[in-house]
Amino acid sequence: MANQPLFVAGPNCFTCQARERTEWCVLQDAELRLIEDGKKSRRYLPGETIFREGDTPDGIFCIESGMIGLRKSDAEGNTVLLNLLSEGETLGYRAFLADSEYDASAEALEPSTACFVDRPTIRRLLEHNPALGLRFLKRVAKDLGDADEKILHNVSLSVRARFAHLLMVFVERYGKLADNGSSSIDLPLSRQDMASMIGTTPESMSRTIKKMETDGIARFSGRTVQIPSCRNLVNEFDPEVFV
Amino acid sequence: MANQPLFVAGPNCFTCQARERTEWCVLQDAELRLIEDGKKSRRYLPGETIFREGDTPDGIFCIESGMIGLRKSDAEGNTVLLNLLSEGETLGYRAFLADSEYDASAEALEPSTACFVDRPTIRRLLEHNPALGLRFLKRVAKDLGDADEKILHNVSLSVRARFAHLLMVFVERYGKLADNGSSSIDLPLSRQDMASMIGTTPESMSRTIKKMETDGIARFSGRTVQIPSCRNLVNEFDPEVFV
DNA sequence: CGCCAGGTTGATTTCGCTCAAGCAATGTGG
DNA sequence: CCACATTGCTTGAGCGAAATCAACCTGGCG
Numbered sequence: 001m002a003n004q005p006l007f008v009a010g011p012n013c014f015t016c017q018a019r020e021r022t023e024w025c026v027l028q029d030a031e032l033r034l035i036e037d038g039k040k041s042r043r044y045l046p047g048e049t050i051f052r053e054g055d056t057p058d059g060i061f062c063i064e065s066g067m068i069g070l071r072k073s074d075a076e077g078n079t080v081l082l083n084l085l086s087e088g089e090t091l092g093y094r095a096f097l098a099d100s101e102y103d104a105s106a107e108a109l110e111p112s113t114a115c116f117v118d119r120p121t122i123r124r125l126l127e128h129n130p131a132l133g134l135r136f137l138k139r140v141a142k143d144l145g146d147a148d149e150k151i152l153h154n155v156s157l158s159v160r161a162r163f164a165h166l167l168m169v170f171v172e173r174y175g176k177l178a179d180n181g182s183s184s185i186d187l188p189l190s191r192q193d194m195a196s197m198i199g200t201t202p203e204s205m206s207r208t209i210k211k212m213e214t215d216g217i218a219r220f221s222g223r224t225v226q227i228p229s230c231r232n233l234v235n236e237f238d239p240e241v242f243v
Numbered sequence: 244m245a246n247q248p249l250f251v252a253g254p255n256c257f258t259c260q261a262r263e264r265t266e267w268c269v270l271q272d273a274e275l276r277l278i279e280d281g282k283k284s285r286r287y288l289p290g291e292t293i294f295r296e297g298d299t300p301d302g303i304f305c306i307e308s309g310m311i312g313l314r315k316s317d318a319e320g321n322t323v324l325l326n327l328l329s330e331g332e333t334l335g336y337r338a339f340l341a342d343s344e345y346d347a348s349a350e351a352l353e354p355s356t357a358c359f360v361d362r363p364t365i366r367r368l369l370e371h372n373p374a375l376g377l378r379f380l381k382r383v384a385k386d387l388g389d390a391d392e393k394i395l396h397n398v399s400l401s402v403r404a405r406f407a408h409l410l411m412v413f414v415e416r417y418g419k420l421a422d423n424g425s426s427s428i429d430l431p432l433s434r435q436d437m438a439s440m441i442g443t444t445p446e447s448m449s450r451t452i453k454k455m456e457t458d459g460i461a462r463f464s465g466r467t468v469q470i471p472s473c474r475n476l477v478n479e480f481d482p483e484v485f486v
Numbered sequence: 487c488g489c490c491a492g493g494t495t496g497a498t499t500t501c502g503c504t505c506a507a508g509c510a511a512t513g514t515g516g
Numbered sequence: 517c518c519a520c521a522t523t524g525c526t527t528g529a530g531c532g533a534a535a536t537c538a539a540c541c542t543g544g545c546g
Contacts, residue, residue: 072391078399082391098384140383141341147390148325154397155442156321199398206526449494
C-alpha cells in the first residue's frame with residue numbers, strides 16, 4: 001500500500017491499444033493531446049451509474065477499463081440491458097451528438113474507469129477533424145442496425161433461440177477456441193443481466209440454461225461455459241443450416 | 244391520357260414544403276440545385292420494393308410523395324415493419340452512411356414517388372456543407388432512440404398496450420382533432436401491417452381491435468378510427484397518469 | 487361468376503410469466 | 517465462531533396472453 005505510486009501509468013490516450021478499434025483512431029497526435037489534457041478520469045464500482053436516463057449530457061465518456069452496461073427502464077420498473085461497452089469504447093455520444101437527453105442509463109457492471117471529455121473539447125475536435133464526426137455517424141448507424149435486429153429477434157425467436165444468439169455473440173467477443181474445436185467463454189454478465197439482455201425473466205433464463213445443458217448444446221459452470229459445437233449453437237437461432 | 248403533360252410540375256427540391264422539416268433544410272440554393280440536377284425520380288406501386296435487404300447502396304432516396312415502409316425479415320419469413328416514411332423524408336441513409344449493406348427492405352405502401360441521389364452528389368454535399376452530416380447524425384440518433392424504446396416496449400408491454408401506443412403515434416402524425424375533443428385518424432396501414440409493426444399476428448390484431456371497441460377506447464370503421472379520449476388511450480400504455 | 491386477398495372468429499395449445507419456496511454463497515454484527 | 521440477513525440462482529406449480537390451426541366471411545376484380 002505505502003509504496004504504491006500516486007498515479008499509476010494507467011491507460012492514456014496515446015498508449016491505449018483499444019483506440020485503434022474505435023472512433024478515435026482517426027485522431028492525430030496533436031488532437032489526442034487535446035483530449036489527454038482535458039479529460040477527467042474516474043473510477044466506478046459495480047452497480048454505480050455513470051449517467052441516468054433523462055439527464056442532459058455535457059460531454060462524452062470513454063471507457064479506460066472495465067465494462068459498462070446501457071440500461072433502459074420504464075415507469076413500472078421493467079428494464080432491458082441494451083448494450084455492453086468495454087475498454088476503449090465511447091459512451092453517451094448518442095444523446096450528446098443529437099443534442100438531446102440521455103434515453104438510457106449507463107452503469108458499471110464491473111469495477112471500471114471512464115474518462116469524461118467535456119463539450120468544448122469535443123466541439124473543437126469535431127470542427128478540426130470532420131472525419132471524427134463521420135466515424136461517430138458510422139457508429140450510430142451500426143448501433144441502429146443492431147437495434148433493428150434485436151427487434152426482429154424479440155418478436156420472431158423464442159427465449160432459447162435468443163439466448164443461443166447472445167451466447168454466440170459472447171463467443172465471438174470473449175470466446176477462446178480450445179484445441180478440440182470446442183469453445184469456452186467467461187460470461188461477462190450475471191444470469192439476471194443476461195435475462196435482461198434478451199428480454200426475459202431470471203427464472204426463464206435458469207430453465208433455459210438447464211435445458212440447453214441436458215441437450216448438450218453447452219455446459220455451464222458458474223460463469224464459465226463450454227460450447228462443444230458452435231454449429232449446433234448457431235442452429236438454435238438460424239435453422240437454415242442443413243447438412 | 245393523350246392531353247396529359249409528359250412531365251408533371253411535381254414536387255421539386257425548391258418548392259418542396261416538407262423539406263423544411265427534414266435533414267435537407269440546411270442546404271443553400273446552390274446545393275439544392277446540385278440535387279435537383281442530379282436526382283432521378285421514379286414512381287412505385289404499392290408493394291413494389293425500392294431496395295432489398297442485403298443490397299449495396301449507391302445513393303440515397305428522398306420521398307416526393309406517398310408512403311414507404313421499412314421492413315426487415317428473417318429466414319423463416321417472419322417480418323417486422325420497422326418504420327414508416329413519408330413525403331420529404333430520406334430513405335436508405337443508414338446503410339449508405341455506415342458504408343454497409345441494407346439491413347432492411349424498403350417497399351411502397353401507397354403509390355409513391357421517390358428520388359434517387361447518387362453517391363458522388365451526396366459526397367460533394369457532405370464535404371461542402373458539414374451541417375448536413377450533423378443533421379443526418381441527429382436523425383440516426385433519433386431513430387436509434389426510437390428503436391431502443393421499441394425494444395423495451397416489446398418486452399414489457401402487452402399487445403394491446405403496444406397497439407394503443409401505435410395509435411397514439413398515428414394520432415400525433417395523421418390525426419385530426421374534432422370539435423368535441425375527440426380525435427379521428429385515417430390509418431395509413433392495413434391491419435396486417437399494423438400487426439407487423441407491433442410484432443404480433445393479424446388474428447391478435449383483430450381481437451385487440453374488437454376488445455378496444457367494446458371498451459370504448461376507439462371506434463374502428465374500415466381505416467377510419469375515432470378516439471373519444473386520447474387520455475384514455477395514453478392510459479393504456481402509460482398508466483402512471485392518475486386523476 | 488368464381489377466385490383470392492384481407493379480415494374476422496372460434497378452438498386449442500404452448501411458451502413463458504408470476505408467485506412461492508428452497509438453497510448456496512457471502513457478509514455482518516454480536 | 518455462530519446466528520442471521522442478504523443476494524443470486526434454481527425449482528416447482530399454475531395461469532394467462534398470445535400463437536397456431538382452421539373455418540368462414542367479405543368485397544373487389546379478372
